[in-house]
Amino acid sequence: MKNPSPKKIHNYNKIRRNRVYFGIVLLMVVVGLFFIFLGRFSYIVASGKLNNINLKERTNLKYQQDRRLTAVRGTIYDANHNVIAEDSNVYNLYAVIDSKYVSNKNKPLYVKDKAHTAAVLSQYIPLSKAKIYGVLNNQDPNAFQVEFGNAGKNLSLEVKKEIEAKHLPGVYFTKSPSRLYPNGNFASHIVGLAQLDNSKKASNGTLVGVMGIESYFNKVLTGKNGVRRFKTDSYGYELPDSPVTTKKPKNGQNITLTLDSRLQSYMESTISDVYQQYAPVKMTATLMNAKTGKILAATQRPTFNPATKAGLDGSWQDALVQEAYEPGSVFKLLSLSAAIDSGHYTPNAYYQSGAVNVSGNVVRDWNYNGWGSIPFSQAFPRSSNVGFVKIEQQMGAKTWLDYLNRFGINKKTGITLPGEASGSLAFKRPLDQAITSFGQGVNVTVMQMMQAFSAVANNGKMVKPQIVSEISDPTTGKTTKTKTQVTGKPISKNTAISVRNAMKDVINQSYGTGQVYAIPGYDIGVKTGTAQIAQNGAYLAGDSNYIFSVVGMAPIDDPQYILYITMQQPQKMTKPAEQILASAFNPIMKRALEYNTDQKAPDVASITMPTLTGQALTEAETKLNQTGLTYGVVGSGDKVVQQLPLAKENVLAGQRTVLLTNGAMTMPDVKGWSKNDVLKLAEITGVKVKFKGDGYVVSQSIPANHILNTDSKLEILLSSQKTE
Missing domain, CATH: 3.40.710.10 (DD-peptidase/beta-lactamase superfamily)
Known part of the structure; x- marks a missing residue:
C-alpha cells in the first residue's frame, strides 16, 4: 500500500488542529454564555426585577382581580319622606338565533320555535306577535342574536322573572343600573333625570344626572365606588385561600325636597x-x-x-x-x-x-x-x-x-x-x-x-x-x-x-x-x-x-x-x-x-290614600274596597308598581284610583270613567289621549286588555250620561 504524501499529512493535521481550536473556542463561548445567564438569573432572583419591571408586582397583577363595588346613588324624597327617585335595575331582552349555539349535550340554546316564542313575548312587551316573529326571522345569515328595540328595553325585574318562567330557549337578558321614578309625572323638570353615562371616560354602568336636582346635586348623589381585590388561578377562578382586600363603596347622599x-x-x-x-x-x-x-x-x-x-x-x-x-x-x-x-x-x-x-x-x-x-x-x-x-x-x-x-x-x-x-x-x-x-x-x-x-x-x-x-x-x-x-x-x-x-x-x-x-x-x-x-x-x-x-x-x-x-x-x-x-x-x-x-274648610268626606305601591295587587284591591275607593288596573301583573293618587293624599270618598302593575302594560276598560280618571291613566302610562265631548267615557279607541306603549294614541268619547 502506498504511503500518503507529506502534503496530505500536513493538510490532515491542519484540519484536525482547526477542529480542536474551534472546539476550544466553542466551549469557551458556551461556558461564557452560561456564566452570563447564571449571573443574569442570579441578578433577577436577587433583585426581583427584569428590565426595571418588578416581576412580583407583574405576577400579582396577572393573577389579581379587582371587582368594582358600585355605590348606590342617593334617594330623592318629598317633604313627607315619600320616595321620588331611587336606584333600581332594568333588564334588556335579546334572543339568540344562531342554530350553532348549543350546549355540550347538543341542547338548543337558540330560539328554536320562533312562532311560540313570539306568541309568549307579545304578552310581556309592547310588540305584536307578528312583529316579534319578524325580528326573530332576521335575514342576515351571520346574525348571532337580535334585539327588540325600545319594546325590549328597561324591563322590570318582575317582567324578567315572568318571561324566564316560560323557559323559552334562546331568550336572554342583560342587566343595567337604572333610576326608578315611581310617581311618574311628578315635578319632572325640578326632580330631573339620571341616565346611564355611556361616554368612554365614565365607569361602566354609572348613572349621571342630566336635568333638575339630579343634575345640580349629581356629585352629592353619586357617591364613590368601592373595590374588592382578590387572587385568581390561571383560569381566572378565585383562589380559596388568597387574601382579599375590600374598600367599601361610599353611597351617595339622600336629598329631601320641599315638595309635598x-x-x-x-x-x-x-x-x-x-x-x-x-x-x-x-x-x-x-x-x-x-x-x-x-x-x-x-x-x-x-x-x-x-x-x-x-x-x-x-x-x-x-x-x-x-x-x-x-x-x-x-x-x-x-x-x-x-x-x-x-x-x-x-x-x-x-x-x-x-x-x-x-x-x-x-x-x-x-x-x-x-x-x-x-x-x-x-x-x-x-x-x-x-x-x-x-x-x-x-x-x-x-x-x-x-x-x-x-x-x-x-x-x-x-x-x-x-x-x-x-x-x-x-x-x-x-x-x-x-x-x-x-x-x-x-x-x-x-x-x-x-x-x-x-x-x-x-x-x-x-x-x-x-x-x-x-x-x-x-x-x-x-x-x-x-x-x-x-x-x-x-x-x-x-x-x-x-x-x-x-x-x-x-x-x-x-x-x-x-x-x-x-x-x-x-x-x-x-x-x-x-x-x-x-x-x-x-x-x-x-x-x-x-x-x-x-x-x-x-x-x-x-x-x-x-x-x-x-x-x-x-x-x-x-x-x-x-x-x-x-x-x-x-x-x-x-x-x-x-x-x-x-x-279649615267645611267638613268634606275625605279619605287618606293608603300606600299601595310595592304590594300584591290582591292586597291593594282589598285595601281600596275597605276604604270605599273605586279603582282601575293597568297591566297584567300581580304587583302594584305605581299608583295615582299618591299615598297619604287626601281624596274624596268614591274617587277612582289607577294602579299600574308589573307585567305587560295593558289597557283597562274605562267606560264610565271621568275625564280626570282618564288623565290619571295618561299620566301613569305616558299614553297620548284625545277627548271628544264632556262628561264620562262611553267609548275608547283602544280595546280593553290591548297592549299599551308610550306611542299609543287613545281617543276617548265622553257623554254627560254616566255609564258603568
Whole structure:
C-alpha cells in the first residue's frame, strides 16, 4: 500500500488542529454564555426585577382581580319622606338565533320555535306577535342574536322573572343600573333625570344626572365606588385561600325636597286637565310657603314622564328657572309697592284713563277707551296701564330702578336648580321706564317673581325660593338642613299690608279684574296679568296671543301660601282667560288651604290614600274596597308598581284610583270613567289621549286588555250620561 504524501499529512493535521481550536473556542463561548445567564438569573432572583419591571408586582397583577363595588346613588324624597327617585335595575331582552349555539349535550340554546316564542313575548312587551316573529326571522345569515328595540328595553325585574318562567330557549337578558321614578309625572323638570353615562371616560354602568336636582346635586348623589381585590388561578377562578382586600363603596347622599306629594300630585292632575282642555303653548304653576320660601308644588306644561320618557324630546328646559318672559300686569304688585313705600302714591287723586302719551308713543289701557276720570286707588284692581305709567312718572325712574334692584329683578335667586336665568331689563328711554311699571320691557323667571311676591306676603321680608329641605349622609348619619334665607326687605310692613288690601279689591270690588278667583269660605287676594308676546321686534296680535297669569295669596291678611300660574297662548280659548286660569287656581289654592288647620274648610268626606305601591295587587284591591275607593288596573301583573293618587293624599270618598302593575302594560276598560280618571291613566302610562265631548267615557279607541306603549294614541268619547 502506498504511503500518503507529506502534503496530505500536513493538510490532515491542519484540519484536525482547526477542529480542536474551534472546539476550544466553542466551549469557551458556551461556558461564557452560561456564566452570563447564571449571573443574569442570579441578578433577577436577587433583585426581583427584569428590565426595571418588578416581576412580583407583574405576577400579582396577572393573577389579581379587582371587582368594582358600585355605590348606590342617593334617594330623592318629598317633604313627607315619600320616595321620588331611587336606584333600581332594568333588564334588556335579546334572543339568540344562531342554530350553532348549543350546549355540550347538543341542547338548543337558540330560539328554536320562533312562532311560540313570539306568541309568549307579545304578552310581556309592547310588540305584536307578528312583529316579534319578524325580528326573530332576521335575514342576515351571520346574525348571532337580535334585539327588540325600545319594546325590549328597561324591563322590570318582575317582567324578567315572568318571561324566564316560560323557559323559552334562546331568550336572554342583560342587566343595567337604572333610576326608578315611581310617581311618574311628578315635578319632572325640578326632580330631573339620571341616565346611564355611556361616554368612554365614565365607569361602566354609572348613572349621571342630566336635568333638575339630579343634575345640580349629581356629585352629592353619586357617591364613590368601592373595590374588592382578590387572587385568581390561571383560569381566572378565585383562589380559596388568597387574601382579599375590600374598600367599601361610599353611597351617595339622600336629598329631601320641599315638595309635598299630596299637593304636587293634585296640582299635576289639575294642570293636566286644563292643559288638555285648552291646549296652551306653555303653562306653569308654582305654590310656595310665603313664610319660608319652600316650594310645596310646582309644574309646567309641556312636561315628561321620567319613568317612561314620554314627552322628553320636546321638553328639556325648566320653564321655572331657565325661561325668561315678560310678566305683564302681575308686575304691578311691585310698582304699587314701590310707589307706596317711596311715598309717591296718591290713592285719592284722579287721572284720565284710556291713553297716555310717553315721548311720542301712546300707551293704552286694556279697556281701549278707559273708564274716564278715576282715582289712582282703582288703577290696581282695574289693572290700568295708564294709571301705572303715571305712578311710575310720579316716582321717577331713579326711584323705580332702585326698587327693581331691591326686589331682585334682573338677578338670579340662587335656587338650587341648574341653568337659572337672570332675566333682562330695558330701562334707558322714558318709554322703557314707563312700560316696566306694568310688566313690559322686563324679562323675569318664575322664581324671581316668587321671591319678589314673598316681600308683599311676608310683611316686607323677601325670602329666597327653596326646593331642598335637607341633605343626609347615610354613611355618617349627618344631616344638613336648609334654613330660610331672607334676601332683603325691599318694603315696609305697612306697605305690604296696603298692597295686600289692594289685592283684596281685585276680587271684592265690582270693578276688579279677579272676581272669578273668589273661593267661598276663604279670604283671597290676587293680581291678574295679560302680557303681550314679543316676536321679531313686534308684539303679536290676536285674542289668545298673550301670556295670561294670576298670582294669589291666602289667607290674605296673613298669607301662608303664594300661588302663581302662567298660561301662554291657549289654542282652544273657548272661555275667557280668567275663567280658564280660575279652573286651576281655585282648586289648587283651596286644596292647600284645607291642609292649613287655621283655615279649615267645611267638613268634606275625605279619605287618606293608603300606600299601595310595592304590594300584591290582591292586597291593594282589598285595601281600596275597605276604604270605599273605586279603582282601575293597568297591566297584567300581580304587583302594584305605581299608583295615582299618591299615598297619604287626601281624596274624596268614591274617587277612582289607577294602579299600574308589573307585567305587560295593558289597557283597562274605562267606560264610565271621568275625564280626570282618564288623565290619571295618561299620566301613569305616558299614553297620548284625545277627548271628544264632556262628561264620562262611553267609548275608547283602544280595546280593553290591548297592549299599551308610550306611542299609543287613545281617543276617548265622553257623554254627560254616566255609564258603568
